[in-house]
């Protein structure tokens with residue numbers, strides 16, 4: 001079986017092995033990377049039980065040690081800015097990291113001049129029809145930057161959503177000068193907050209990150225709400241913590257360990273990580289509050305999905321095989337020395353592929369792992385990479401590039417076929433509503 005070939009092989013131990021220096025993570029490049037910069041020999045790649053250190057991919061150490069830029073910039077709601085925008089094919093949500101390598105001279109020159117005075121730029125991407133700019137983007141704060149090997153290496157973190165007001169200038173390539181309006185995250189509140197007596201607010205908080213905390217006070221909540229004509233459970237449908245619990249429950253089969261429980265972070269974690277269509281992610285980016293995003297994400301979670309080759313539709317994997325190799329989650333952005341940015345999802349097993357070349361550790365996104373290029377067995381499309389290690393667990397996994405795969409939803413974009421979850425709240429609440437009834 002082709003996916004078992006070279007299982008766990010460490011090319012450093014093979015005396016006949018010649019590293020394929022001309023191929024870097026699937027792209028041809030003429031640069032010869034200094035191994036001392038891309039390796040992480042001084043960083044432990046595994047814990048004592050052999051498990052891979054998942055902090056390493058989030059640090060993007062394959063880019064080497066870059067100059068640190070300090071600062072944390074948050075703008076006020078509604079503030080307008082004139083900023084540099086980078087147009088990419090991938091979207092990074094607030095809280096997540098974008099690695100960039102710029103090797104185009106004119107782009108580098110514009111970017112270097114800009115970052116001498118500013119550390120914040122805006123990331124924008126294509127609209128759902130792929131024929132123009134999407135009207136929302138994310139402010140990105142540069143925290144590391146350095147020119148090396150005639151290329152500008154940047155790491156930036158997503159900060160706030162913003163709305164594109166207009167394009168002022170096209171600098172060429174992927175750079176634009178734009179006007180944006182900041183869309184700050186609204187305070188999380190509750191449908192009953194303005195009707196609760198002030199003295200009771202301190203005793204029985206109406207908002208809570210944990211839905212169980214609300215259910216503990218449920219008797220008092222019902223006393224409070226009995227003055228209104230609508231059933232008390234209807235108000236729950238507008239509580240953020242209700243959807244946090246639903247999503248955490250639904251995601252527990254996939255990757256329970258690294259999922260944040262903070263409502264805002266969870267809403268962005270899902271948008272960044274879950275296997276979504278481009279249209280679905282754009283839809284989430286334009287929603288203004290964590291409640292709106294979480295509610296829509298629960299709808300997206302219920303859609304039945306498969307991972308297929310984008311060239312010929314053959315099935316490559318499915319969402320139950322997805323797992324986290326990085327603290328950032330199951331889906332992260334990585335960049336190769338040629339400057340190509342890959343959004344990559346990690347899965348434990350895959351099918352219908354063939355491998356090309358020998359494993360290489362050069363510029364590996366997962367320190368200690370060797371990568372081998374994967375192609376579709378059917379049509380030859382580049383799917384991603386198989387990663388193998390003889391020392392770190394898991395010994396083998398697959399990084400699927402978003403450009404090589406597509407997410408297929410049964411029932412199409414409207415997703416008529418839904419995954420069924422069992423109800424969990426009826427017992428604790430003594431009500432009979434179905435959790436699948438969600439006002440959308």
Ligand SMILES: [Zn+2]
Nearest residue numbers: 309312376379
């Ligand atoms: Zn194919």
